[in-house]
Amino acid sequence: MLAVTSVSNSQTRTPLINHREKNQKARINQGVRSGELTHHEAHTLRNNERNINAEKRIARANGKVGPRERSMIRHQESRDSRTIYNKKHNAAVN
Structure with missing residues (x-):
């Protein structure tokens, strides 16, 4: 049972x-x-993070986060990381 x-x-x-x-x-x-x-x-970047969190919750609710789910989440996180970098380095200002 413990295993x-x-x-x-x-x-x-x-x-x-x-x-x-x-x-x-x-x-x-x-x-x-x-x-x-x-x-x-x-706001846009935080919404992207919320969407990824929702997908993680769904995967956990199904009982496991397997290699496929981890790969998909890592891909989304990588895409969001590039988006954060690009938005931080564009010319837009408050």
């Missing part, structure tokens, strides 16, 4: 994805504070 529980828990854990999510939230907040991101850009 089944530990296997189940290991399949639903996403520590790297969670760390990346926190890092990206910090990057968005820093961009707003420094003026690199407009409020509209920050």
Whole structure:
């Protein structure tokens, strides 16, 4: 019974994805504070993060976050990371 529980828990854990999510939230907040991101850009980026979180919740509700789900989430996080960079380095100002 204990082995089944530990296997189940290991399949639903996403520590790297969670760390990346926190890092990206910090990057968005820093961009707003420094003026690199407009409020509209920050709102759009935060919505993207919310959508990824919703997908993670759905995957966890189904019982596991397998390799395919992790790959899809990592791809979305990479895309969002590039979007954060691009929006922080464009010429838009508040």
